Amino acid sequence: xxxxxINGKPIQVESGxxxxxxxxxxxxxxxxxxxxxxxxxxAACRVCxxxxxxxxxxxxxxxxxxxxxxxxxxxxxxxxxxxxxxxNLQLLMAQAPAAEIVSEMAANYGVGDTAFxxxxxxxxxxxxxxxxxxxxxxxxxxxxxxxxxxxxxxVTTPFDVQNEAxxxxxxxxxxxxxxxxxxxxxxxxxxIHDEMTLGPDKAITVPFMQxxxxxxxxxxxxxxxxxxxxxxxxxxxxxxxAIDYSQKDEIEEVEVGTILLATGFKTFDASRIAKYGYGKxxxxxxxxxxxxxxxxxxxxxxDILMQDGSVPKSVxxxxxxxxxxxxxxxxxxxxxxxxxxxxxxxxxxxxxAEVYNFYIDMRTPGKGYEEFYERLLEEGMHxxxxxxxxxxxxxxxxxxxxxxxxxxxxTLVGAVRRIPVDMVVLAVGLEPQPDAEEIRRKFNISxxxxxxxxxxxxxxxxxxTFTDGVFLAGSCQGPKDIPETxxxxxxxxxxxxALIDRGYVELEPNTAFIYEEECSGCKTCIPLCPFSAISxxxxxxxxxxxxxxxxxxxxxxxxxxxxxxQQHLFTDEQIFEEIKGVLSYV
Amino acid sequence: xxxxxxxxxxxxxxxxxxEAVVDLNEGVLDVVEAVDIVFxxxxxxxxxxxxxxxxxxxxxxxFINGAIRNSEQKEMVEILRKKSGLxxxxxxCSHMGGIPGLANLHDKESIFNRVYHTVPTIDNPDxxxxxxxxxxxxxxxxxxxxxxxxxxxxxxxxxxxxxxGCAPPVNLIVGAVTAILEGKLPEKGAVLAPDKALCDECDxxxxxxxxxxxxEFKRPYQIIIDEEECLLAQGLLxxxxxxxxxxxxxxxxxxxxxxxxxxxxxxxxxxxxxALSAMASVANANDEKDVKRIIGGIAxxxxxxxxxxxxASYLHRKVRK
Numbered sequence: 001x002x003x004x005x006i007n008g009k010p011i012q013v014e015s016g017x018x019x020x021x022x023x024x025x026x027x028x029x030x031x032x033x034x035x036x037x038x039x040x041x042x043a044a045c046r047v048c049x050x051x052x053x054x055x056x057x058x059x060x061x062x063x064x065x066x067x068x069x070x071x072x073x074x075x076x077x078x079x080x081x082x083x084x085x086x087x088n089l090q091l092l093m094a095q096a097p098a099a100e101i102v103s104e105m106a107a108n109y110g111v112g113d114t115a116f117x118x119x120x121x122x123x124x125x126x127x128x129x130x131x132x133x134x135x136x137x138x139x140x141x142x143x144x145x146x147x148x149x150x151x152x153x154x155v156t157t158p159f160d161v162q163n164e165a166x167x168x169x170x171x172x173x174x175x176x177x178x179x180x181x182x183x184x185x186x187x188x189x190x191x192i193h194d195e196m197t198l199g200p201d202k203a204i205t206v207p208f209m210q211x212x213x214x215x216x217x218x219x220x221x222x223x224x225x226x227x228x229x230x231x232x233x234x235x236x237x238x239x240x241x242a243i244d245y246s247q248k249d250e251i252e253e254v255e256v257g258t259i260l261l262a263t264g265f266k267t268f269d270a271s272r273i274a275k276y277g278y279g280k281x282x283x284x285x286x287x288x289x290x291x292x293x294x295x296x297x298x299x300x301x302x303d304i305l306m307q308d309g310s311v312p313k314s315v316x317x318x319x320x321x322x323x324x325x326x327x328x329x330x331x332x333x334x335x336x337x338x339x340x341x342x343x344x345x346x347x348x349x350x351x352x353a354e355v356y357n358f359y360i361d362m363r364t365p366g367k368g369y370e371e372f373y374e375r376l377l378e379e380g381m382h383x384x385x386x387x388x389x390x391x392x393x394x395x396x397x398x399x400x401x402x403x404x405x406x407x408x409x410x411t412l413v414g415a416v417r418r419i420p421v422d423m424v425v426l427a428v429g430l431e432p433q434p435d436a437e438e439i440r441r442k443f444n445i446s447x448x449x450x451x452x453x454x455x456x457x458x459x460x461x462x463x464x465t466f467t468d469g470v471f472l473a474g475s476c477q478g479p480k481d482i483p484e485t486x487x488x489x490x491x492x493x494x495x496x497x498a499l500i501d502r503g504y505v506e507l508e509p510n511t512a513f514i515y516e517e518e519c520s521g522c523k524t525c526i527p528l529c530p531f532s533a534i535s536x537x538x539x540x541x542x543x544x545x546x547x548x549x550x551x552x553x554x555x556x557x558x559x560x561x562x563x564x565x566q567q568h569l570f571t572d573e574q575i576f577e578e579i580k581g582v583l584s585y586v
Numbered sequence: 587x588x589x590x591x592x593x594x595x596x597x598x599x600x601x602x603x604x605e606a607v608v609d610l611n612e613g614v615l616d617v618v619e620a621v622d623i624v625f626x627x628x629x630x631x632x633x634x635x636x637x638x639x640x641x642x643x644x645x646x647x648x649f650i651n652g653a654i655r656n657s658e659q660k661e662m663v664e665i666l667r668k669k670s671g672l673x674x675x676x677x678x679c680s681h682m683g684g685i686p687g688l689a690n691l692h693d694k695e696s697i698f699n700r701v702y703h704t705v706p707t708i709d710n711p712d713x714x715x716x717x718x719x720x721x722x723x724x725x726x727x728x729x730x731x732x733x734x735x736x737x738x739x740x741x742x743x744x745x746x747x748x749x750x751g752c753a754p755p756v757n758l759i760v761g762a763v764t765a766i767l768e769g770k771l772p773e774k775g776a777v778l779a780p781d782k783a784l785c786d787e788c789d790x791x792x793x794x795x796x797x798x799x800x801x802e803f804k805r806p807y808q809i810i811i812d813e814e815e816c817l818l819a820q821g822l823l824x825x826x827x828x829x830x831x832x833x834x835x836x837x838x839x840x841x842x843x844x845x846x847x848x849x850x851x852x853x854x855x856x857x858x859x860x861a862l863s864a865m866a867s868v869a870n871a872n873d874e875k876d877v878k879r880i881i882g883g884i885a886x887x888x889x890x891x892x893x894x895x896x897x898a899s900y901l902h903r904k905v906r907k
Contacts, residue, residue, distance in 0.1 A: 561864035562851045562854065563854040564782075564853070
């Protein structure tokens with residue numbers, strides 16, 4: 001341990017600590033411009049200058065890169081220090097007259113103007129090298145560096161030529177103290193921007209606020225470490241050392257007796273309905289994006305803000321986006337009416353905005369739901385019965401100028417209306433997961449025509465499937481709200497437990513089978529089996545039916561071109577004999 | 587010991603089956619070595635009276651090719667049945683009706699009308715059509731009666747064995763003759779060919795995908811046919827999966843799809859229905875529109891699926907009104 005005094009206060013720090021770090025521990029502020037705790041100190045700006053007294057006498061030193069020594073006495077605020085900083089700041093002001101942070105810092109030291117000659121009044125760069133170090137040490141790319149010497153020194157790309165060595169990570173712009181660096185990619189690649197985003201804004205993030213487990217994950221596509229093998233800042237700052245870049249997705253095989261499918265749904269992609277302008281017009285958002293805005297731990301801290309940061313004064317909520325629509329999904333997504341009413345209520349409560357709901361039918365069955373609807377009516381919500389035709393930013397009069405205009409037929413009034421609003425929320429419907437068909441095949445179950453997993457029987461076996469031991473929980477079976485999901489999933493769990501308790505499944509006797517010596521290996525039957533019970537045996541060149549999976553539907557038997565597939569209880573001979581038997585009475 | 591006597595006869599057929607016998611090349615000498623050919627009107631001059639003069643069962647075996655579609659053919663095969671120990675239906679036409687069997691989509695009247703009146707190249711100013719009896723110069727001459735319906739051989743007489751194919755492959759003929767000579771015949775009524783479908787012996791079978799889905803059926807002239815890949819996977823209506831093996835996939839080797847001349851395996855009763863069912867199963871159709879489009883791409887469905895087997899099918903012929 002090293003003992004020293006800072007501004008007369010004694011402190012013990014580990015050897016190798018810089019004066020700046022030691023002063024920080026004691027709570028003494030030392031101004032810095034070119035310092036960043038994650039980067040090697042460079043002592044370029046020299047505003048962190050302090051006065052050090054040791055056996056050799058008094059000396060001015062830059063605190064960011066000076067290592068403490070035993071018996072050191074440091075003054076962070078002496079007259080000499082103030083004088084040195086004043087001169088350094090004047091020099092920096094001359095170098096970068098447009099750098100506001102420098103003039104502000106100078107003002108703190110009573111410096112209003114620089115005595116030195118300035119070459120470029122627009123210059124913001126103070127040549128502190130933070131960007132160069134970040135690019136080298138964090139991004140690992142060294143896409144930018146210093147060129148020339150003396151007064152000609154600049155930060156630039158190699159040979160001053162734009163090239164694709166830059167990975168557009170934005171680290172340089174992030175660390176730049178004066179805002180001298182802006183992001184723009186001449187190669188058309190996406191660059192890191194400083195606009196507020198409703199999606200994930202970091203390469204390491206908790207997928208969403210209520211995620212279980214509530215742990216962050218790394219997006220390896222976006223992470224600098226996976227691009228250049230550099231950075232690693234998150235691992236450096238993570239105290240429990242929980243970050244392990246070597247972790248990989250693993251496939252584990254687990255043998256189980258029953259399977260609960262709870263793959264859920266996906267929300268309708270609102271950009272598919274071009275006339276609502278999602279993805280093109282600003283401030284047209286989906287209901288889930290509203291949830292993110294409204295969330296107290298969300299990007300806006302729960303404030304409903306528009307893209308320019310202001311609060312909307314009028315909002316339109318369009319129901320049935322992608323639902324009850326012959327062009328998209330014919331079914332009712334069931335949850336949107338209620339969540340739209342909730343959004344309307346929250347919107348009015350949080351922003352005081354005028355809220356317009358555009359609905360086809362208000363569907364509010366469920367305990368307390370109709371009452372909530374009644375309450376909203378009393379709260380003065382505007383409810384317009386009619387599907388919204390389109391959303392545009394085309395103003396027909398002064399009131400519509402700068403607004404989003406929703407055009408809809410109000411079927412209760414019997415007229416087409418144009419409602420100008422600041423923000424539009426699209427109540428997107430529910431859709432089956434895009435890989436539902438693949439999952440269905442994997443688990444040998446069926447899908448309804450809409451793509452939702454099909455239960456064995458809507459009343460008699462509502463959580464079972466056509467494959468014994470596979471049960472359905474939640475909205476993978478069809479749109480459901482939360483109470484219904486909880487109730488139905490409970491039933492699925494109970495069914496699964498009952499089967500585990502019994503320990504066996506009963507098979508039907510009418511399974512299909514293949515005469516191995518007669519099968520030509522034509523593979524016609526294999527893709528037809530809705531239960532994936534047929535596999536191809538390469539070495540024998542025949543198809544084989546797993547009778548435990550076979551449900552006796554007979555599809556393969558009907559399709560088998562050479563009659564090698566037959567079905568117990570339904571062989572051709574049996575059927576013909578039955579026909580003969582019946583006809584014998586004629 | 588005298589050599590067994592053998593006869594060959596043809597009914598409604600193209601003559602290709604007779605060619606198949608000739609295709610034995612010098613092998614025919616071995617056959618002649620082992621048997622006496624006592625009746626073969628195509629090759630040698632025999633009269634009906636020669637057959638009638640035979641003892642019942644005098645011939646060990648008679649190979650009959652061609653479908654039965656007139657009274658003379660019926661009479662002849664009935665005589666041959668009497669004179670032969672074994673009757674072998676030789677080739678697709680006697681086996682299942684063959685290409686002449688497609689006449690069952692029509693009847694005598696419409697066929698005569700077409701052939702003697704409306705074919706563009708016909709020159710028949712008097713509109714003459716064949717008559718069973720005609721008076722010429724005071725005498726009455728007879729022609730066999732042409733039937734409305736084409737029949738398979740076994741719909742007319744009892745048949746012991748079948749040699750399938752259009753025409754039957756030489757190795758199957760040799761195998762059948764050998765089996766007869768050695769007395770190693772299977773159960774009566776058997777088809778003297780392997781009882782598996784053609785895919786089993788097809789060189790392209792490995793290239794057939796497990797999840798075959800056909801978006802569009804194509805005809806051979808519409809595509810450049812790959813010489814290695816499964817023809818069905820290329821969208822060609824190859825019926826190999828429904829057709830009995832034994833031909834050494836000669837058409838597929840020639841880069842043409844199997845049309846099913848060898849008929850079905852022993853477990854299938856109706857070749858056309860089974861083949862249609864199999865092809866419908868691989869069509870990538872999700873709704874009625876798709877079904878119409880894909881199946882609509884099959885030109886002449888009856889002629890495709892029942893090319894050789896309409897008289898032997900459950901449908902048998904077009905319904906007469």
